Amino acid sequence: xxxxxxxxxxxxxxxxxxxxxxxxxxxxxxxxxxxxxxxxxxxxxxxxxxxxxxxxxxxxxxxxxxxxxxxxxxxxxxxxxxxxxxxxxxxxxxxxxxxxxxxxxxxxxxxx
Numbered sequence: 001x002x003x004x005x006x007x008x009x010x011x012x013x014x015x016x017x018x019x020x021x022x023x024x025x026x027x028x029x030x031x032x033x034x035x036x037x038x039x040x041x042x043x044x045x046x047x048x049x050x051x052x053x054x055x056x057x058x059x060x061x062x063x064x065x066x067x068x069x070x071x072x073x074x075x076x077x078x079x080x081x082x083x084x085x086x087x088x089x090x091x092x093x094x095x096x097x098x099x100x101x102x103x104x105x106x107x108x109x110x111x112x
Contacts, residue, residue, distance in 0.1 A: 007047035023111035026057040036101035069101030
C-alpha cells in the first residue's frame with residue numbers, strides 16, 4: 001500500500017518538472033527502483049494510471065529499471081551482487097555494507 005503515497009510523490013515531482021519545462025504532456029516517466037526498496041513497479045504503474053487522470057501525465061507510461069542489490073567491502077573495495085544472506089566479503093571476509101539497491105528516483109521524463 002505504500003506504493004500509493006510513493007506514486008503520489010513521483011507524480012507531483014514529474015508534474016512540477018514538466019510544467020517548468022513548458023510541456024503539454026508527459027508521455028514516459030523513467031524510474032529507477034532499487035531491489036531492496038520493496039517497491040513493486042506494477043503497483044506504481046497501477047496507481048499512476050489512477051492518480052494521473054486529468055493531469056499532464058494522464059496516459060503516461062512508466063518505464064522502470066530495477067537496480068540490483070549489491071554490497072561492497074570496506075577492506076578490499078570489492079563490490080558484489082547480493083546472493084542470499086551475506087555478512088562478509090567473499091574475497092577477503094571483510095565487513096560489508098550496502099552499495100546499491102536502495103535507489104528510488106525519477107531518472108528522466110519524456111514530454112511533448
